[in-house]
Amino acid sequence: MDFTSLKALIQTHPLIDNHAHNLLTRDTACNYAKYPLEQIISEAQGPALRNALSTLPLHRAAIQLAALYRCSSDWDHVKAARDEWVQRDYDGLIRECLRGTHTLLLDDLLTDQDVESYEWHDRFTTSQTKRIVRIEILATQTISSLMRDDSRSHDPAVLQDRWNQFSEGFKQRITGAIADPAVVGFKSVICYRTGLNVQPTEDNDDTLLLQSFARTVGQGQGSAYRVEDKRLNDWVVRQTLNLLQSAKAAASAPNKPLQLHTGLGDNDIDLVLANPAHLQSLIAQYPDVDFVLLHSSYPYTREAGYLACVYPNVYLDLGEVFPMVSRDAQESILRESLDIVPTTRLLWSTDGHFFPETFYLANKQFRDVMEKVFVDYVHQGDFTVEQAKQAAADMLFHNSNRAYSLNEKLTYEVPVSLNSLSSSTSTLDTFMRGNPDVKYIWMQFIDYTNTTRVRMFPIAEFAKIVRKERRIGICLCTQLMLQDDSIAPEGSAQGQFYMEPDLSSLCRNVGMNSKSATVMTYWKTEEGAPLPGCPRTTLQRVTNNLRELGIEVTCGFEIEVIFLQTTTDASGDTEYVPAVQNHSWSQMTRDTRTMVPLLEEIVDTLAAIGIHLEQFHAESAPGQFEFVLPPGSSVAAVDALLKARQVVTYVAEQHGLRATLHPRPLPHAAGSASHAHVSIAPPTHEDAFLAGVMRHYPALTAFTLAQDVSYDRVKSGIWAGSEWVTWGTQNRETPVRKISPGRWEIKTLDGLANMYLAIAAFLAAGYLGVKENLSLTVKDCIHDAAKLSPAEREALGITTELPKSISQSLDALDTDSALQSVIGETLVQNYTIVKRIESQRFRAMDEAVQRKWLIERY
Structure with a gap:
């Protein structure tokens, strides 16, 4: 609905x-x-x-x-x-x-x-x-x-x-x-x-x-x-x-x-x-x-x-x-x-x-x-x-x-039979009255490589888009595009989809010198129908599937970033090093305190656009910090996550720093995740939902651990979800940590994932569990499963290892027809093509070159 x-x-x-x-x-x-x-x-x-x-x-x-x-x-x-x-x-x-x-x-x-x-x-x-x-x-x-x-x-x-x-x-x-x-x-x-x-x-x-x-x-x-x-x-x-x-x-x-x-x-x-x-x-x-x-x-x-x-x-x-x-x-x-x-x-x-x-x-x-x-x-x-x-x-x-017999007439009428055009026009009008200095609108979407693609418009032209007086066509091959704009062999220059702005996500750009605002978009067909393969549409559709079963979903996210500064080595090459060295988890060292003005500026800037952090603190790796966002409905929560990440990046740039989401930019330090908290209400079906997640977890990691480097972070003993498909109450060495009835934290998730697709995959797995009324055979694990004996794991129903690479995750996804049917076969097919080519290219890169390449893009 x-x-x-x-x-x-x-x-x-x-x-x-x-x-x-x-x-x-x-x-x-x-x-x-x-x-x-x-x-x-x-x-x-x-x-x-x-x-x-x-x-x-x-x-x-x-x-x-x-x-x-x-x-x-x-x-x-x-x-x-x-x-x-x-x-x-x-x-x-x-x-x-x-x-x-x-x-x-x-x-x-x-x-x-x-x-x-x-x-x-x-x-x-x-x-x-x-x-x-x-x-x-x-x-x-x-x-x-x-x-x-x-x-x-x-x-x-x-x-x-x-x-x-x-x-x-x-x-x-x-x-x-x-x-x-x-x-x-x-x-x-x-x-x-x-x-x-x-x-x-x-x-x-x-x-x-x-x-x-x-x-x-x-x-x-x-x-x-x-x-x-x-x-x-x-x-x-x-x-x-x-x-x-x-x-x-x-x-x-x-x-x-x-x-x-x-x-x-x-x-x-x-x-x-x-x-x-x-x-x-x-x-x-x-x-x-x-x-x-x-x-x-x-x-x-x-x-x-x-x-x-x-x-x-x-x-x-x-x-x-x-x-x-x-x-x-x-x-x-x-x-x-x-x-x-x-x-x-x-x-x-x-x-x-x-x-x-x-x-x-x-x-x-x-x-x-x-x-x-x-x-x-x-x-x-x-x-x-x-x-x-x-x-x-x-x-x-x-x-x-x-x-009161006022006989007033609305300046702009919003009739009972309000359609999407009139409501969008009214929403834009209201936004512009509150932000009269905004001159440009950035329409953006997130592709399968988690690259943000942007088109920018003067406000008068964007108003035409809202009024449906013009449309913005994007070549269909974008669904098969890599970070360097190359297209997979299966792609073609023929056909296009259309970006439709979702004005509920309209938000001014802050943290940089720009009189602009950003709006997220849906992908539409020539006839205006939802395009199979649109990440935001997919997440909204899966959320609606759960709603039809009487289940409401709430999501919240944690942003982990490492602040880096650039140095030049003897050969003149640029290197990225941590902004601070004397640093540890939840501690305010002398070095860490020098970062406080930056951190508070980020928090204040986010508050200025209505994103009010629940907390922020130092994480384990040098220069690493975590920002905890408030919960919201699934699509809106991902929108807020992406906007918040942009603000963190923009403000860091103002201070001459790079804020990276790279899962392991410092090989000898802890990595960065992007943990998600997912709640279902009422929690009545929590066991069936979790059973679906456990059954389909190897396949859904193709979306949550989206690049080979993501798997370098997921190892035993570092509170990153360990190495087996399991769950545990308040156990940070399981891929899924149960927090309370109907609420879980996804540990095997990082900033390289297209978060619309990652959450859609998690919810789709839970949806299948509820729809099929699955029994939860994986028991509550209170230990690091990697350190248990085979017999101890078997007693807990822990039988499946996590994939060790994006290739293994994609293989699991290829064979999981049930999950594909909920997410969408066209999306899975195109996503798999892109990810396999992307993985081949990264494996061909020198490790240091790949590290720098990813830091500069994520």
């Missing part, structure tokens, strides 16, 4: 932010003493806010902001980078953070200090900003205008007169706001003041209401007034509803809902009275007024969802919890909101306020969580792709457009 169009819509569809607040002025944007930046992820205040630094939402936000600012994720560094951007280009920061926002609906009465007016925000959105009027502030303003002379406010007659004036004045203000075309809705914060248990009808005794008014006036004498007495607060809400209901009776009047803060808030809130269930009677009393329950009503999402399900005048807003709670909580909240609520009754908002980053984080996290949840629902059969796309577009845009 292809989720590309669904993911593209969720990530790029314009949105209407139905509840937000004004941004700080540039002069106050970095006044953290008054406006702590930590407020972006916490409702805590004062001393309690200091604890936010140790929360999961802040750690996540720091990583995402570090990618935005292109700095490290240390919180102090994040703030420093933010300060620099604010001073340099505050408008540019805001524009980046509000990217994708079509319309803002602002509650612009949160404060009247230090913020820009609501109209000022128009410059950052597609459409004009609209107002949401806070009714308690109107009530306060009305009281203040009447009580300038409060010396006789205790006189009953004066108090009655002031009440009458207040009542009339407040209604006039509400009526005026209803008539104001800039106002599209109202908001009550009664949840903060006296709770959501609003009395739905008037008191029979007006004296009680007058007494409530008197208490409010009395408490405010000589200072600002605050409406926080229950009877008066309830009256303010009811009068607003009365006026909205009356206005709704006019056939031509636009709909103007009442928003109510529910659930999550600071310590002013009585959490019990923040439950929207208290509003049920009030909602029933005013069936012609639409109620918007703000902030997912967290932690009362299900109660709010019930109200939105059974009352046609209730919407549930999904804002504020993004980015205030953890990723898992956000996912749970979205799932709970979908329990019974029609997707036409769900609205999106950021609750963005003061800092533009509140908008950025909320929108990014919501889109990511929505993508995960919706893809899962489609995979489980709860949604079709088209239904999920309709629901996403409704929640992001159409529901708010309808609920």
Whole structure:
């Protein structure tokens, strides 16, 4: 099943932010003493806010902001980078953070200090900003205008007169706001003041209401007034509803809902009275007024969802919890909101306020969580792709457009029947808005020798490719091409395939001086169908085969490189030697510490394009380091691996070094692998999957150990997988190390492999095991199998040696018809031809020449 169009819509569809607040002025944007930046992820205040630094939402936000600012994720560094951007280009920061926002609906009465007016925000959105009027502030303003002379406010007659004036004045203000075309809705914060248990009808005794008014006036004498007495607060809400209901009776009047803060808030809130269930009677009393329950009503999402399900005048807003709670909580909240609520009754908002980053984080996290949840629902059969796309577009845009009578038109329409062309165009447009300095796009693919092939285009020409106004043909003989561009005898100059960009992989080039970006491609036939033999298509197809069996795959990679510097010998020839000598595994020697600036630059550069390393450290060989990448879906994880390798290479070049993936560039030191972690979920079929891997392992090494030099690294006693086909729990002397249920590390894998094909072969073997329900006859090995006796190996079911050369692996692949059928016979045939010729050429080379040749290319 292809989720590309669904993911593209969720990530790029314009949105209407139905509840937000004004941004700080540039002069106050970095006044953290008054406006702590930590407020972006916490409702805590004062001393309690200091604890936010140790929360999961802040750690996540720091990583995402570090990618935005292109700095490290240390919180102090994040703030420093933010300060620099604010001073340099505050408008540019805001524009980046509000990217994708079509319309803002602002509650612009949160404060009247230090913020820009609501109209000022128009410059950052597609459409004009609209107002949401806070009714308690109107009530306060009305009281203040009447009580300038409060010396006789205790006189009953004066108090009655002031009440009458207040009542009339407040209604006039509400009526005026209803008539104001800039106002599209109202908001009550009664949840903060006296709770959501609003009395739905008037008191029979007006004296009680007058007494409530008197208490409010009395408490405010000589200072600002605050409406926080229950009877008066309830009256303010009811009068607003009365006026909205009356206005709704006019056939031509636009709909103007009442928003109510529910659930999550600071310590002013009585959490019990923040439950929207208290509003049920009030909602029933005013069936012609639409109620918007703000902030997912967290932690009362299900109660709010019930109200939105059974009352046609209730919407549930999904804002504020993004980015205030953890990723898992956000996912749970979205799932709970979908329990019974029609997707036409769900609205999106950021609750963005003061800092533009509140908008950025909320929108990014919501889109990511929505993508995960919706893809899962489609995979489980709860949604079709088209239904999920309709629901996403409704929640992001159409529901708010309808609920607030905005009558907005999309600047670029992404219809329900979104096809690959329109989604790709939208994705490119979104990318270019965020990267306006990019002028060139590199379209690239990886051939069977693991050589990266690139075509470069000015952005205008690449846009034509995306719009399918032109195609990029590549000669079919590329599938039989070697590193020096020579073609195997079986190749021909006739025929071509076409490169089709996968915009989900579009990523700017960093680590070098270039205003360009890279995109990976699929190979297509003349008719536009997938071309047999395309490595990315093959991996995606095998992943889909497992998905059809109910198995999801996740992959993660380790990059091992050795940093080399060049020297010149007496004859003038260039030699490669380790960048440092005093070096060992996971140790920071004096030599190793000189590499720290380079390592940190690599980590920061990767973070700038959204690749956040899990760890990095020194490996065993001189100048050798390891960078551990985060996990992801199979194709996306390989894409990230290739991009990360390029960044490591580019940054090293800036320092005059060569970062090589050569499996054994230093004959007397440990080699470099490219270990992969593969997980299947659920792990129910892990034994059958592993049984398939064990059965087909000799054949799949043709892809994982792709050159003869690869086999120099795989020897007993050096934690490289040893020499027998077996597996072991946390055993690094087995080709497959089991880490946990359904998760393994592939040890016999290095940087010379085409990783799309290597992972496809591993998954294909596991797929055959599950499909055939194989029994796992190879037992858990806790030793180096090469050091066991034949009898001990036999007792563990270890009967097959690993191939000792690429020729032996290719022979095994030639006889493994089952694995060939899953990977693809055409691909295997062409791959085998290329690899046999490649092996012959390498064997003919002098060892030193071959070593240098490979270092310069890998």
